[in-house]
Amino acid sequence: MHYRRLGRSNLDVSVIGFGASPLGNVFSEVSSSAATKAVAAAIENGINFFDVSPYYGATVAEERLGEALGHKRQEIYLATKCGRYGPETFDFSANTIVREFDNSLRRLRTEYVDLLQAHDIEFGDIDQIIGETIPALHRLKEQGKVRLVGLTSYWPGLLARVASQASVDTLLNYCHANLFVDDIDAQLVPFVEQSGVGLLNASPLHMGLLTEKPIPSWHPAPEAVRQAAQQVKAACERFGVDPGTLGLSLCLNHRAVASTLIGISSQAEVTAACSALDWSPPEDFIATIRTLVAPAHNVVWPSGHEQNQDTSANPMGEYDVAH
Numbered sequence: 001m002h003y004r005r006l007g008r009s010n011l012d013v014s015v016i017g018f019g020a021s022p023l024g025n026v027f028s029e030v031s032s033s034a035a036t037k038a039v040a041a042a043i044e045n046g047i048n049f050f051d052v053s054p055y056y057g058a059t060v061a062e063e064r065l066g067e068a069l070g071h072k073r074q075e076i077y078l079a080t081k082c083g084r085y086g087p088e089t090f091d092f093s094a095n096t097i098v099r100e101f102d103n104s105l106r107r108l109r110t111e112y113v114d115l116l117q118a119h120d121i122e123f124g125d126i127d128q129i130i131g132e133t134i135p136a137l138h139r140l141k142e143q144g145k146v147r148l149v150g151l152t153s154y155w156p157g158l159l160a161r162v163a164s165q166a167s168v169d170t171l172l173n174y175c176h177a178n179l180f181v182d183d184i185d186a187q188l189v190p191f192v193e194q195s196g197v198g199l200l201n202a203s204p205l206h207m208g209l210l211t212e213k214p215i216p217s218w219h220p221a222p223e224a225v226r227q228a229a230q231q232v233k234a235a236c237e238r239f240g241v242d243p244g245t246l247g248l249s250l251c252l253n254h255r256a257v258a259s260t261l262i263g264i265s266s267q268a269e270v271t272a273a274c275s276a277l278d279w280s281p282p283e284d285f286i287a288t289i290r291t292l293v294a295p296a297h298n299v300v301w302p303s304g305h306e307q308n309q310d311t312s313a314n315p316m317g318e319y320d321v322a323h
Helices: 032-044 060-075 094-108 126-142 156-163 189-195 223-239 243-249 267-275 283-296
Strands: 003-005 012-014 016-019 049-051 077-082 084-086 113-118 146-153 170-174 198-202 259-263
Touching: 012 016, 016 198, 032 060, 032 267, 049 259, 060 077, 060 094, 077 094, 094 113, 094 126, 113 126, 113 170, 126 146, 126 156, 146 156, 146 198, 156 170, 156 189, 189 198, 223 243, 223 283, 243 259, 243 267
Parallel strands: 016 049, 016 259, 049 077, 077 113, 113 146, 146 170, 170 198, 198 259
Antiparallel strands: 003 012
């Protein structure tokens, strides 16, 4: 395993992070025993950064991760989130943040987390995020319940804008630094390189589009992206390449990213993820893949309140905005 420093902190995190959302049955049913074995295998392979949220599986992912970590809690860095508690349930108020975080600590069977993040801030009121939510996170930090505070969002530009107005330690962006979308380089990377804020990348497989599992009904990708993903997977089969290995490998060498989070639910997925560390795709294969992705390159989808969306990130034109 390789490790990188997370921003200005003293945390050296594994370049592959354990995304625990699958433990909450988000993509498919996962047993408690499978979850425990996956977590143990990850730690044995040097993965030391685990990220979860009360939103994943309506708290099931936190419960299972806490149970699986057990006495190994001190061997890893643990991150969770706050503010999002259901598909349409958001509450970024200070009182709720504190109350629900205490519940997270109980589920995770720990007295503190290494990172607490306001989850999907594009669904919140940004003035409240800056004036109320982030100060609440810092108070938890002062109490010793949190080591670092951060923000997560689908929109890289929004993260840079908010972090330029309020002090945070990390920013987590998803689905904007992978095979399909790379606008994080223009929207967010210059800010983190200048500010020293730690950068985390999530969804290297574009929320599961490059796995063999069926696309879940809730997946927001437009049809052009889904078609491109199917063509990429077909090309991978012809070349004898695992599409997950391809997707993750293209993210691991990003100069500004400390850790790339990939959803893991089994020992086999741990092995597959780690195989991407030293794998280099043949140039002719990558050329083929880039051609297939081109029609859907940097195509994004709506997420959050209209005023919080980086519509400039979509070179394909306007889209219907979700309110």
